[in-house]
Amino acid sequence: MTDENVLRVQGISKSFGGVTAVDNVSLAVKRGSITGLIGPNGSGKSTLFNLISGAEKKNPGGSIEFEGRAIDGLPPHRRSALGLGRTFQTPRLFTGMTVLENTMLAPRGQKGERPFVAPFRKRWEGQEIELAKKAQEQMTRLEIDKLYGKLTSEISGGQMKLAQLSTALMEDPKMLLLDEPTAGVAPRLAQDIFQSITDERQQKGTTFFIIEHRLEVLFKHVDTVFVMHQGRIIAEGRPESIVKDKKLIDAYLGS
Amino acid sequence: MLSGTAVGNICNVSAMLSRESIALAYPAISVSVWVIGLAFAMLAGGIMGLVVSYPALRVKEEWFLSMILLVGGETFRIVVTNTPQIGCGFNGLAGITTPFYWLSSYFPSGPLQAEVPTGLYAAVIVALALGCFVFAQKICNSPYGRLLKSIRDDKVAAESLAKDVSRVRKQIMVIGSVMAGLAGALYVYYIGVATPEDYIPALTFSIWVMMILGGFANNRGLLVGTFVITMLDRGSLVSGILLQSYLANLNPNLIVYGRYMVEAVILLLLLVFRQKGIFPETRIKTKAYTLFDFKKNNNAEPSNSPGEGPQTGGAASG
Structure with a gap:
């Protein structure tokens, strides 16, 4: 049974008190695609990401499947361990750690992360150096390699975005949910970020699901776009058709 | 279960004196009781750590956790103080000698008689403390140290990187508590009395x-x-x-x-x-x-910030 969809969301909702942030959303994301999720502020995009990643619990009913497996009962770290990575709209970095330490934290299956292996440096150092090389390439590509020794509390907002992306990519996820990866980043670097995303997809077949407000950059790189408005998916399609969609224009301008 | 008389037998002065004379006469018993005592203290510490890690997993703020632990510790202390069946209650269990107390019979009466066993024992404590320090340094300067810092900084973000936060919290509570158990046992053998009033x-x-x-x-x-x-x-x-x-x-x-x-x-x-x-x-x-x-x-580039240089x-x- 081959499923071309890596992620399948079926009729999920989320209410906070009386407000329904995500309202009966169903969608499917194709394996290896770059898929956009757009919509005005407060339309429920980030909440949808939180439900998929497990940072928040959905209302009873509906289902979330990742790679054909129901994940809505799993805690966030188990979902991430299956290869479903994410970043946050407001970067959530480890502020007491340097940019390099943040990036080095991400890879799964580090031998030295077990407390009784950790004291024996020889048993994990080889892996550490391999990962450090990978981290260096990653950070150089995102132009944050010179910041390696800075605490993430000392860098700018844009640099934080990049450090977070670098950390998320180090995990080698099968699918990555990116919440506004270019917000607060210089325009030229925003292009580079999307170029990195495209390269990553090319090389590793990673699926990207991206919330983004910079439509001009997003539309150049995505295969499909979902439009969200007031907690619902109101449109889905290729970027060129979405641009012409009247519902989208209404949603953004406010009808 | 200990009866009232049995408790009296452990806690009274003659029991204290007989403990001291056994320690003086039988070096092998003295040392092995000490080793067993340390092992049990570490085990007990580990179990306590595991037990208290459960509330630790439920609280969101570390400050609440410290309050829970402090209150828990106080409760335990007050229960022990007022329960003579556990460690002789308020008076504590006296007549606990260092594992090298028997050495004093090899010295003529004078300051050396007391100082040599105590000094030797102090050296053992320092060596074990050093061992704990080296262990702590090694696990801190490793990917595990990174993992610990990440959980301290942002639990949600650590989970989003597939880190099993609950598991790591349990591990570190147990490791810390085993060390605390060891420290407590070493201390008791050093000062010669186990009393809740020290804690x-x-x-x-x-x-x-x-x-x-x-x-x-x-x-x-x-x-x-x-x-x-x-x-x-x-x-x-x-x-x-x-x-x-x-x-x-x-x-x-x-x-x-x-x-x-x-x-x-x-x-x-x-x-x-x-x-x-x-x-x-x-x-x-x-x-x-x-x-x-x-x-x-x-590349001989200037350092980004002096404090964070290599x-x-x-x-x-x-």
Whole structure:
């Protein structure tokens, strides 16, 4: 049974008190695609990401499947361990750690992360150096390699975005949910970020699901776009058709 | 179950004296009871750590956790104090000798008789403390150290990177509690009495001052903090007694308990001027940095910030 969809969301909702942030959303994301999720502020995009990643619990009913497996009962770290990575709209970095330490934290299956292996440096150092090389390439590509020794509390907002992306990519996820990866980043670097995303997809077949407000950059790189408005998916399609969609224009301008 | 008379038998003076005479006559029993005692203390500590890790997993803020642990510790202490069946209650279990007490029979009566066993035992304690320190340094300067810091900084983000936060919290609570159990057992054998009155909340705060003084996430700094506060603690006790023989009118309590005031002043000064402690948090020293530091040194670029420059070994003392 081959499923071309890596992620399948079926009729999920989320209410906070009386407000329904995500309202009966169903969608499917194709394996290896770059898929956009757009919509005005407060339309429920980030909440949808939180439900998929497990940072928040959905209302009873509906289902979330990742790679054909129901994940809505799993805690966030188990979902991430299956290869479903994410970043946050407001970067959530480890502020007491340097940019390099943040990036080095991400890879799964580090031998030295077990407390009784950790004291024996020889048993994990080889892996550490391999990962450090990978981290260096990653950070150089995102132009944050010179910041390696800075605490993430000392860098700018844009640099934080990049450090977070670098950390998320180090995990080698099968699918990555990116919440506004270019917000607060210089325009030229925003292009580079999307170029990195495209390269990553090319090389590793990673699926990207991206919330983004910079439509001009997003539309150049995505295969499909979902439009969200007031907690619902109101449109889905290729970027060129979405641009012409009247519902989208209404949603953004406010009808 | 212990009957009332059995309790009396453990706790009274003749029991205390017979414990001492057994320790003096049978070196093998003395040492092996000590080893077994340490092992049980570590086991008990580990179990306690595992038990208290469950509330630790439920609270969102570390401060609530410290309150829970403090209250839990106090409850335990009060229960032990008022239950003679456990460790002889308020009076504690006396007549616990160091594992080298039997050595004193090899020395003529005089200061050496008491000092050699105690000194040797102190050396063993220092060696074990050093072992714990090295262990702590090694696990901190490893990917595990990174994992611990990440959970401290942002639990949700750590989970989003597939880190099993609950598991790591349990692990570290158990490791810390095993060390605490070991320390407690070593201490009891050193001072010769196991009494709940030694573990009043003031001790928690003294340890807290040691940590704030040394700096968080800096083991070397912590060593300095511990040294300063312990010297203050022991020094005030000894000097209070010594000064009494010179100054007849001096109330030694003024000096002995004055240390709490000094500690409080240190704490206040630190909270105002150095919230992060005297020594800054250290970078996690793994080989990962060598790649970057090497590149940077080769390009001979100016350091980004003086405080965060490459550190190769050596304490980052401020």
